[in-house]
Amino acid sequence: MSAGAGATATAAVATPSLRRVRPLTGLRATGIAGMVSAAVIAVATFAAIFGPLLAPYNPNLPNLSLAWVGPVGGHLLGFDFQGRDVFSRLLAGAQSSMLGPLAVVILSMAAGALLAVFAAWRRGAADAVISSGLDILFAFPGILLAVLATAVFGAGLTAAAIALSIAYMPYVARVLRGVALRERTQPYIAALEVQGSSATVICVRHLIPNMLPLIVAQGTIMFGWAMVDLAAISFLGLGVQPPQANWGVMISENQTGILQGYPLPALSAGLCIVAVVIAFNVLGERLFAQAQAAGR
Amino acid sequence: MSEPLLAVTGLTVRLEVSGAKRAVLRDVTLSVGAGEALGLVGESGSGKSMTARAIDRLLPRGAEVDGTIRFDGRDVSALSGSDLRRYRNQVAMIFQDPRAHVNPVRRIGDYMTEALQTNLGVPAAEASRRASDMLSQVGIDGGPRRLRQYPHELSGGMLQRVMIAAALLTEPRLLLADEPTTALDVTTQAEVMAILDELRHEYGLAMVFITHDLELAAAICDRTAVMYAGQVVEVRESAQLHDDPLHPYTAALAAARPDITRTAGRLRAIPGRPLSAFEAPPGECAFVPRCGYALDACREGLPEITELDGGLSRCVRARELRGKLGAPANA
Amino acid sequence: MPDRAAAPVLEVTSLRKEFGDLVAVDDVSFRVRQAGSVAVVGESGSGKTTIARMIVGLERPTAGSITACGHDRSRPARSRPDRRRRGREVQIVFQDPYTSLDPRQTAEEAIDEVLRLHHGWSADRRRPRVAELTELVGLDERQSRALPRALSGGQRQRVAIARALAAEPRILILDESVAALDVSIQAQVLNLLADIRDETGVSYILISHDLAVVRQLTEEVVVLYRGQVVERGPTPRVLDDPQEDYTRRLRASVPRPGWKPARRARPGPQPQEGGP
Numbered sequence: 001m002s003a004g005a006g007a008t009a010t011a012a013v014a015t016p017s018l019r020r021v022r023p024l025t026g027l028r029a030t031g032i033a034g035m036v037s038a039a040v041i042a043v044a045t046f047a048a049i050f051g052p053l054l055a056p057y058n059p060n061l062p063n064l065s066l067a068w069v070g071p072v073g074g075h076l077l078g079f080d081f082q083g084r085d086v087f088s089r090l091l092a093g094a095q096s097s098m099l100g101p102l103a104v105v106i107l108s109m110a111a112g113a114l115l116a117v118f119a120a121w122r123r124g125a126a127d128a129v130i131s132s133g134l135d136i137l138f139a140f141p142g143i144l145l146a147v148l149a150t151a152v153f154g155a156g157l158t159a160a161a162i163a164l165s166i167a168y169m170p171y172v173a174r175v176l177r178g179v180a181l182r183e184r185t186q187p188y189i190a191a192l193e194v195q196g197s198s199a200t201v202i203c204v205r206h207l208i209p210n211m212l213p214l215i216v217a218q219g220t221i222m223f224g225w226a227m228v229d230l231a232a233i234s235f236l237g238l239g240v241q242p243p244q245a246n247w248g249v250m251i252s253e254n255q256t257g258i259l260q261g262y263p264l265p266a267l268s269a270g271l272c273i274v275a276v277v278i279a280f281n282v283l284g285e286r287l288f289a290q291a292q293a294a295g296r
Numbered sequence: 297m298s299e300p301l302l303a304v305t306g307l308t309v310r311l312e313v314s315g316a317k318r319a320v321l322r323d324v325t326l327s328v329g330a331g332e333a334l335g336l337v338g339e340s341g342s343g344k345s346m347t348a349r350a351i352d353r354l355l356p357r358g359a360e361v362d363g364t365i366r367f368d369g370r371d372v373s374a375l376s377g378s379d380l381r382r383y384r385n386q387v388a389m390i391f392q393d394p395r396a397h398v399n400p401v402r403r404i405g406d407y408m409t410e411a412l413q414t415n416l417g418v419p420a421a422e423a424s425r426r427a428s429d430m431l432s433q434v435g436i437d438g439g440p441r442r443l444r445q446y447p448h449e450l451s452g453g454m455l456q457r458v459m460i461a462a463a464l465l466t467e468p469r470l471l472l473a474d475e476p477t478t479a480l481d482v483t484t485q486a487e488v489m490a491i492l493d494e495l496r497h498e499y500g501l502a503m504v505f506i507t508h509d510l511e512l513a514a515a516i517c518d519r520t521a522v523m524y525a526g527q528v529v530e531v532r533e534s535a536q537l538h539d540d541p542l543h544p545y546t547a548a549l550a551a552a553r554p555d556i557t558r559t560a561g562r563l564r565a566i567p568g569r570p571l572s573a574f575e576a577p578p579g580e581c582a583f584v585p586r587c588g589y590a591l592d593a594c595r596e597g598l599p600e601i602t603e604l605d606g607g608l609s610r611c612v613r614a615r616e617l618r619g620k621l622g623a624p625a626n627a
Numbered sequence: 628m629p630d631r632a633a634a635p636v637l638e639v640t641s642l643r644k645e646f647g648d649l650v651a652v653d654d655v656s657f658r659v660r661q662a663g664s665v666a667v668v669g670e671s672g673s674g675k676t677t678i679a680r681m682i683v684g685l686e687r688p689t690a691g692s693i694t695a696c697g698h699d700r701s702r703p704a705r706s707r708p709d710r711r712r713r714g715r716e717v718q719i720v721f722q723d724p725y726t727s728l729d730p731r732q733t734a735e736e737a738i739d740e741v742l743r744l745h746h747g748w749s750a751d752r753r754r755p756r757v758a759e760l761t762e763l764v765g766l767d768e769r770q771s772r773a774l775p776r777a778l779s780g781g782q783r784q785r786v787a788i789a790r791a792l793a794a795e796p797r798i799l800i801l802d803e804s805v806a807a808l809d810v811s812i813q814a815q816v817l818n819l820l821a822d823i824r825d826e827t828g829v830s831y832i833l834i835s836h837d838l839a840v841v842r843q844l845t846e847e848v849v850v851l852y853r854g855q856v857v858e859r860g861p862t863p864r865v866l867d868d869p870q871e872d873y874t875r876r877l878r879a880s881v882p883r884p885g886w887k888p889a890r891r892a893r894p895g896p897q898p899q900e901g902g903p
Contacts, residue, residue: 186726186727187723187727188726190685190719190721191719191791193684193685194717195711195714195718195794196707196710196712196714196745197710197744198707205740210730210731339810339811340809435890482838482877482880482881483880485888486879486880486889487890489888490888491890493887494890511882511883511886512882514884515886515887515888516888539884548811549810549811552810552813553814553839554817554839554843555842556838556839556881556883557842557867558842559843560843565811566811566814566815569779569782569809586811
């Protein structure tokens with residue numbers, strides 16, 4: 001492709017025909033690692049939705065005579081410190097373990113995306129103010145905000161999720177602002193402005209859809225982080241409260257078992273978290289790479 | 297006739313694109329004698345840049361290469377290690393976008409003297425002196441001060457001159473210029489072209505000058521090769537290229553360009569669009585769908601090279617059309 | 628024949644644009660008559676693209692006025708109807724075919740969106756108009772339904788032209804619209820633009836550095852250097868017989884058969900070359 005002289009030098013990279021061969025998109029293109037991760041996530045999601053129904057034994061009824069008993073009969077993972085079936089408790093705990101991060105992702109991404117698009121669209125003073133505000137918010141670590149939230153709202157998943165959303169939001173906004181700026185300055189957006197389309201319409205119909213691959217990728221990675229952070233918060237006793245089933249809570253409840261020679265309950269809960277977090281991270285990174293490749 | 301400095305013979309390159317191996321160059325043959333300038337002209341997909349990269353061994357990984365490239369009699373693909381470094385000193389390449397090829401966090405002086413110091417063992421002070429001299433040769437004054445500047449402090453045109461100067465410092469024998477002026481203003485382009493021409497003659501350099509602009513190549517190159525769909529379709533003395541081309545594509549390309557001296561009602565546009573090597577139907581001349589002179593004979597296999605009047609043409613009807621292809625005025 | 632005495636369809640008066648300390652456009656005035664075509668010629672740093680952006684409202688002039696179809700557009704539009712009306716007066720086709728289309732929209736969708744924006748037509752009424760426009764720019768059915776990534780540079784520019792024309796503008800600004808195209812495709816698009824002008828009577832403002840293209844497509848030319856007008860006049864006259872030094876230098880730098888680049892005397896102070 002021949003480029004003309006002038007201030008804007010369009011770099012004649014590959015020939016347009018090579019360029020026209022589409023980069024592979026979709027799940028298949030994320031490779032084996034991506035597909036395995038997706039499968040793990042699917043299983044966890046299934047457990048989150050149907051877990052309580054599928055649990056073979058009651059996950060909440062204590063039976064102290066069975067405390068710390070190892071795997072026997074239909075109890076694949078044995079019993080926890082209160083004699084509850086570990087496997088059932090894991091299944092039941094999937095719900096709150098997955099729901100929390102989901103809420104965090106949705107809230108932080110929605111707020112972050114809105115701020116990012118607004119700042120990128122208006123640029124100038126509005127952008128400066130928003131960016132400075134976000135920088136200030138950056139200074140608060142998630143755990144600190146969680147402690148503050150529990151002080152204000154009382155311990156529980158809601159407070160922790162909201163606190164974490166606020167903590168994550170500046171990061172999301174920063175990442176998305178870069179993408180939004182890049183798209184916002186593209187000629188096709190300018191063409192729509194010249195047509196007389198309103199800013200809202202352009203952002204909703206054109207700007208955000210073109211940011212979507214990156215938003216999805218970012219959200220996926222973020223899910224993993226939120227899960228770890230929420231598990232930590234629950235472990236500390238600030239999030240989900242025992243005796244509610246939750247993987248982070250299970251680690252906390254059963255941690256004494258590790259030293260006493262009964263590691264299975266705590267470790268199996270930990271493994272669930274690790275597996276799901278890795279799956280989200282891997283899939284997220286793959287989607288991220290795909291989004292970058294598909295971008296200009 | 298003595299062996300040419302650079303001899304490319306039957307070069308075919310296949311690249312992997314989305315899982316399939318596609319040809320981007322097909323049976324490319326050209327040669328450049330010592331001190332000679334060859335223009336390489338083509339549109340998108342013609343393979344002109346790919347040819348230069350093949351010569352400089354800069355093809356992407358996984359590229360399949362058939363055919364030979366010989367520099368000074370030696371097979372380039374067989375070189376490795378210090379031989380390859382020496383080869384790269386003798387074949388310098390300058391690119392279209394200087395900013396993309398110069399490290400923005402290092403000073404101009406470092407960029408220019410790096411090859412001298414590392415590959416040729418020239419001491420730092422001497423290297424800087426040579427760099428300074430070369431800068432004034434390309435029309436940039438205040439050598440020592442310039443050497444301390446960073447790339448962002450220079451305009452595109454100046455940076456391109458710096459790149460040329462840097463390329464010449466290692467005293468190469470062949471210069472590969474890949475669209476070096478395409479991103480420049482037209483007045484800057486004229487200046488840079490003049491510098492290239494002058495220095496090339498002064499240092500006795502051979503040059504392969506790649507561009508999409510037929511007239512630009514003809515301006516400073518002794519001979520011009522025209523590429524289409526990964527093949528060389530014509531090689532001709534630049535002076536004769538415009539008035540007596542040997543291939544319908546060359547004629548059509550020249551005729552499609554608007555004329556600055558007159559307004560045509562409509563331009564003589566070539567129908568269709570330029571193809572890449574892998575888009576061209578195999579077993580026939582790639583230009584057939586767009587050619588005003590195509591006959592059935594053109595579809596019977598890839599045209600062979602015909603030698604005519606000191607030039608080459610890949611047109612089956614080259615002899616027959618000789619003298620009739622010269623650019624007529626636009627209607 | 629267009630009535631030369633009629634009010635110009637675009638008038639730019641004493642236009643000025645400052646970016647901080649930099650004066651990008653300095654006291655530029657010109658006018659475009661009905662069905663006329665004016666080229667704004669210059670190199671980088673000349674201000675030509677800034678002028679185009681000011682005319683379509685993407686930049687705000689520091690001083691001076693712009694009047695299109697009798698309406699002043701020196702200040703940003705204040706209301707939605709205002710913005711839309713301006714969209715129907717002046718449209719623009721950008722240089723880079725690879726970024727001037729929404730990658731997620733087909734040609735038909737892009738054109739349809741413009742029609743929906745300007746007219747309250749039903750889908751049945753929009754469909755034939757979309758077909759008319761794609762045919763006008765020479766796109767076949769497959770190309771009209773394809774996403775931009777399946778189209779070549781020339782085809783994408785055709786889509787961009789069709790999209791701009793969907794608003795039925797009186798003035799079309801071509802901001803280096805053929806500069807990024809292959810020579811053979813450039814010829815096709817230039818012919819197309821000439822056809823469109825004959826058919827619709829739209830006025831062109833061609834922003835370009837390429838004097839041969841300017842000669843082909845325009846009747847009048849304004850030459851800019853570092854934000855100021857250095858010469859203006861009928862295109863053939865200015866190109867055949869340039870009066871100003873800069874115009875002469877520009878003309879002499881254009882490669883053509885038999886051309887040889889000449890080097891300016893060195894060293895010594897050089898005229899500013901190009902911009903960043």
